[in-house]
Amino acid sequence: MLARALEAHGIATTSISLVREHTDKVKPPRALFVPFPFGHALGRPNAPDLQHRVLRAALDLLTEPAGPVLRDFPDDAEPGDQPPAPRQASVIPVASNAAGDAVAEVRDLREGHAQRLAKHGGRTAFGLSGVDVARFDDVVPFLQRFAESGDAELAGRPAVALPAFVRWCADDLKALAFESFMAMRPEAGGDEVARWFWSTTAAGQLLRRVRDRLDASDDPAWKAAAFGVAR
Amino acid sequence: MPRLDRLPEANRKNLLNLPMQANDSAPFTRLAKPLTACRLAIVTTAGLHRRGDTPFGPGEQTYRVIPADTPAADIVQSHTSLGFDRTAIMRDVNISYPIDRLRELVDRRALGGLAPNGYSFMGAQRELTKIANETGPEVAGRLRADGADAVLLTPT
Numbered sequence: 243m244l245a246r247a248l249e250a251h252g253i254a255t256t257s258i259s260l261v262r263e264h265t266d267k268v269k270p271p272r273a274l275f276v277p278f279p280f281g282h283a284l285g286r287p288n289a290p291d292l293q294h295r296v297l298r299a300a301l302d303l304l305t306e307p308a309g310p311v312l313r314d315f316p317d318d319a320e321p322g323d324q325p326p327a328p329r330q331a332s333v334i335p336v337a338s339n340a341a342g343d344a345v346a347e348v349r350d351l352r353e354g355h356a357q358r359l360a361k362h363g364g365r366t367a368f369g370l371s372g373v374d375v376a377r378f379d380d381v382v383p384f385l386q387r388f389a390e391s392g393d394a395e396l397a398g399r400p401a402v403a404l405p406a407f408v409r410w411c412a413d414d415l416k417a418l419a420f421e422s423f424m425a426m427r428p429e430a431g432g433d434e435v436a437r438w439f440w441s442t443t444a445a446g447q448l449l450r451r452v453r454d455r456l457d458a459s460d461d462p463a464w465k466a467a468a469f470g471v472a473r
Numbered sequence: 474m475p476r477l478d479r480l481p482e483a484n485r486k487n488l489l490n491l492p493m494q495a496n497d498s499a500p501f502t503r504l505a506k507p508l509t510a511c512r513l514a515i516v517t518t519a520g521l522h523r524r525g526d527t528p529f530g531p532g533e534q535t536y537r538v539i540p541a542d543t544p545a546a547d548i549v550q551s552h553t554s555l556g557f558d559r560t561a562i563m564r565d566v567n568i569s570y571p572i573d574r575l576r577e578l579v580d581r582r583a584l585g586g587l588a589p590n591g592y593s594f595m596g597a598q599r600e601l602t603k604i605a606n607e608t609g610p611e612v613a614g615r616l617r618a619d620g621a622d623a624v625l626l627t628p629t
Contacts, residue, residue, distance in 0.1 A: 243494060243601055244518060244594065245626050247609030252499040253616050255516075257626040261488060269496040270626070280557035283519075283627050284627035293574050301508060301584070304623050305545075310499035327484075328558050364545040369524035370603045371593075402527075410528055413551065421563055457522030466531040471552040 245270035254367070256303045258296070259312070262307035269310040272303040276315045279324050281432070294389035331450060331472040337441045348382045348415070351445065354422025361425065365418040367464045371399040378418065381411050382448070388449035404436035405456060405467035412449050412471045417443050438473075483558070491599070504623055506585075511622040514541075514588035516612065518596040519562075519569040519629035520552030529595040530551070534603035535613055537607040545573055552629055554597040562629070569629045588621035596629050 245255040249271045257273040258290055261264035262282060265273045276296060278285055284294040290458055295328055299315050316377050352375060371398070380396065387394035399407055420435050428432070440446040449472050456468035504511065507541070520529045522537035528551030529537075537600045539548065547568045550559075578584040594604065594610045616624060 244516065244609050245624075246496070246500055248516065248613045248624055248626075249502050251610055251617070253505045253613050253621065254502045254623045255626055256623070258628060264491070264493055267493050267495045271499040271501050274505050281559060281561045281612050281629055282568055283629065284568050284571050287568045288560045290486045290567075292572065293567055293571055294577070296586070296603065297571055297574050297578070300625060301513075303579075304504050304508060304511075306611030307503060309501045324560060327556070328526065328560075363546060365566070367549055367559065369549050370524075370528045370551050384514055387619065395541060406528075406530060410551070416559075417563070420560060422595060430560070432560040435560050466504075466553070470531065470555065473555050 243268055243270075245273070254304055255299045258300055260313075262312070264314055265278070269312075271309040272311045274300045274303060274313050274315055277317045279320050279327060282325075299422045302459070309445070316435055325431045328432040329440075330439040331436075331453075333441040333447070334437055336447060336450075339443040340442050340447060344386065344448045345427050348378050348418070351418045351422045352378060354420045354425045355432045358421045359409050362421075366421055368421070369417075371407065371414045373410065373411065373414070379417065380443075385411060385415070385448055385452055389448065389455050392455050403463065405459075405461075405464045406409035408452060408456065409467040410471050412452060415449065419443060492495045494601075506586075506622065508584055508587045508623075509582060511589045512586045512620055513557055513575060513584055513594060513622050514616055514619065514621040515570060515572065515575070515591040515593070515627060516593070516616075516624050517570055518594045518598075518629075519550060519588070520595045521546075521548050521550050521566075521593045523547050523615060524549045531595075533595050534598065534599060534601070534608055535594075536608055537593045538615075539570075541572070541587040541589055541591060543572075545570075548572075552596055554629075556597070557565055559627055569626070569627055575625075585622070588616065588619045590615070590619055592616070 245257045257270045259275045262275045293447045384396040390406045453472040456464045497498045
């Protein structure tokens with residue numbers, strides 16, 4: 243749809259498509275269907291050769307003289323099992339030995355995250371809430387108060403609506419946890435990380451409660467934020 | 474994949490039931506010069522932006538500008554959907570925003586250059602009227618002003 247809007251205004255486009263059925267219907271001017279899971283448009287992370295092959299196939303379409311063109315990236319370009327999509331929180335039970343103290347836990351998570359950053363060239367998904375990582379020792383009690391009562395404040399936070407801020411704090415907490423787990427287990431797939439987080443961590447249990455609190459509201463903005471925290 | 478036949482039944486039905494505009498043809502702009510002389514821009518629907526930019530809210534139909542010289546480490550994602558594996562982009566932003574790969578193509582002279590800005594929208598949207606009529610055309614205008622010859626569109 244966006245491709246069509248750009249093309250109608252004189253910009254040649256080529257799109258990478260993850261759902262062939264949708265692309266076939268919407269008909270962007272030029273599209274490459276790739277046989278990869280959601281979240282993996284270019285193939286695999288840190289696999290520059292595969293990413294270049296995908297890119298080359300997509301860019302080659304730009305020289306097509308007419309369209310719409312929908313081409314398939316070869317299915318056998320990336321043999322082997324695709325990683326399964328991570329399970330959602332609602333189907334992952336909380337383990338009987340799950341951690342209870344989210345405040346103590348976040349200090350460990352911050353440490354693991356710092357190790358990950360050092361090994362990963364400073365790349366991190368952290369940074370949506372606008373709150374410094376060191377202040378997450380305060381963000382966790384803030385989220386706990388929010389989950390309890392639906393009303394909490396954090397001194398000096400960015401001036402955005404409360405549910406949006408809660409959602410971005412939740413995203414940052416997940417980034418801290420996921421990346422700290424990946425520091426220990428660099429090859430872990432998304433499903434393994436999700437199962438660890440939602441079944442064994444105190445942060446995972448806290449975010450389930452935050453989600454329930456947001457979802458209990460009649461306000462669509464609160465419900466929308468809940469949808470992004472956990473499902 | 475997601476080859477739909479490899480997805481769980483509920484996800485497959487959900488995807489196939491999404492309201493989707495059906496078209497018989499497509500607007501088409503021919504590329505005026507070879508790729509080796511083109512300036513390319515990435516436009517993504519992965520909900521990406523620079524760290525410090527206001528994150529996307531659910532259903533937001535506006536866009537963020539990502540200058541082409543933004544280091545990959547400064548790009549973050551505020552996509553609402555939990556329906557995809559976030560660990561891939563945590564490992565490598567090029568999985569949805571192949572900025573390092575494009576820089577390599579420019580270095581190898583396989584691509585003329587990068588336009589000064591990329592643009593990013595939120596994905597997993599059901600209501601697209603404003604993007605189709607307003608913010609999409611606005612980005613097209615900005616791309617032309619940027620001197621972009623072509624665009625690579627990437628999802629998450």
